[in-house]
Amino acid sequence: MKVACVGGGPAGLYLSILLKRQDPSHDITVFERNPAGSTYGWGVTYWGGLIDKLHGHDAESARAIRESSVRWSAGVAHIRDHRTVHHGDEGFGIGRHRLLGILAERALRLGVRVEFEHEVLAGAEPPDADLVVACDGVNSALRERHADHFGTRAVAGRNMYIWLGTTKVFSAFTFAFVETEHGWIWCYGYGFGAERGTCVVECSAETWTGLGLHEANEADGLAVLEKLFAEPLDGHPLIGRAHEDGSARWLNFRTLTNRRWYRDGLVLLGDAAHTTHYSIGAGTTLALEDAIALAGALGAERERDAALARYERERRAALLPVQSAARYSAQWYENLPRYTGLPPERMFALLGQRHSPLLPHLPPSLYYRLDRAVERLDVLRGLKRRLGPKVASLLHARTPTPRD
Structure with missing residues (x-):
């Protein structure tokens, strides 16, 4: 199969790696408009589960990504003149430049062609290929050629x-x-x-x-x-980040969705298909998971269109909870004054609960008390299971209520 990936970000590069590993005879080219070694942004985040998933599909690139990442295991919040710490939030950060370098080097070694400084413009014909993958970002030129078909919708945030x-x-x-x-x-x-x-x-x-x-x-x-x-x-x-005007840019985040993800031999991947608010730190993870799902569907289905339909179905279902969490997270920040009157420790606790669909509908102090009560109940239930029936009966008599 001849495949053209338009966009040399994580999604397109990782898809090219997976397809080459599936079948080295695939003819795959990645077209990237920027020069080699040039990228926007600084660092990207991901969580431990992603590395495990990547390791199952390409152990070599997974090891390189893990070795080039930094790890943290705590969250710190500065609120006015108060500093509060929450331990146990393990996450990872890697430079976007380094991540793209790892994926591009791996793709090239597998026989993928990567053509830098090759931009596919909105009015130009797409590359000649059996499958054209639009992984050219939120402003995808390939998607915009058929915006009515894809049902593209973008909603700007307030902040x-x-x-x-x-x-x-x-x-x-x-x-x-x-x-x-x-x-x-x-x-x-x-x-x-x-x-x-x-x-x-x-x-x-x-x-x-x-x-x-x-x-x-x-x-x-x-x-x-x-x-x-x-x-x-x-x-x-x-x-700052240099642009044509020589300055870093302030933006409104745009949440982008599409009713359809493919048209004939054109399929959307990563930010060209969907975006989720940056406050949940899932953009790069979702792009790589898209690539895994598309490669898996193409490997499992004999017909191209059946594979694209399977990919769209699987990823749309997987994104639903993530998109919901991102929407509530963005709204938490858009309504920040609702929480700033709380003691700093409680505000930080509700920051960690910002994905909850219930939180916007309850007074913050009430939600905090209910959440703490449920947490204590869960702890006691766990103790009862571990300590056995005799001790459990003693604990049962002292189970706290929300009033406690």
Whole structure:
């Protein structure tokens, strides 16, 4: 089969690897518009389960990704002048540049052609292939050629955000919430290498304009943010991302969905098919899982269209809970003032519960008390199972109620 992957991000490169491993006779080309070694962004996050999954499909690339990643096992929140820590949140960070380098090198060794500085424009004909994979991102030119067929829908979030780098190497996944006279502004920080970290800053549009960030040049904007987040940054500078206009960009996150994921020999992959809010840190994981599912469907079905239908069906079902979690997570931040009156420890606890569909409908203090009561009940039930019937009967008499 002749396959053209348009877009050299994680989804397209990993799909090319999996298809070549399935059948070395596949003729596969990855077309990437940027030069070799050039990419946007800083670090990306993933969780332990992803490495296990990748190891089952290509152990060599999985080992290289794991060895190039940093790990954290705690979350830290700075709320006003208070610092609170939650242990046990294990996650991983890797530089986007390093991740793409690993996947591109592996693909090339397997015989995939990777053509850099080759852009497929919206008005141009797609590459001649049995299967064309649109993995060219949220603004996919291939998808937009048939937007009516795919039923593309994009919904912009209310908040503004900017993706920055920093020389601060975070040892834990770090949140910082700062109250200004114009409203709240916050950041997420995480490490991805020995010398760099990622810092995503977010705030409401009103706070953004009130702080003058809507009209500040890059240097002045970064200076404002460095002052606001001096404590979690430990005095380290923030680093912007260069664009054509020479500045890092503030954006509204766009949640993108499609009614259909394929048309004849064209199929959507990764951000071209769907996006989920960055606050759940799942974008790269979902892109790689898309590639696994598409390769699996193509290997299992004899007919191309049957394989594409299977891929769409499986991935749409798998995405439903993730998209729901992402939607509630984004709404939690969009309604941040609802939670800022809580004691810092409780606010941080509800930050961890932001994916809950129940939380927006209950007073935060009530939800917190109910959640703690349920947690205590679960602990006692577990003890009763382990300690046996005699001790369990004693514990039963002391089972707490929500009033406790």
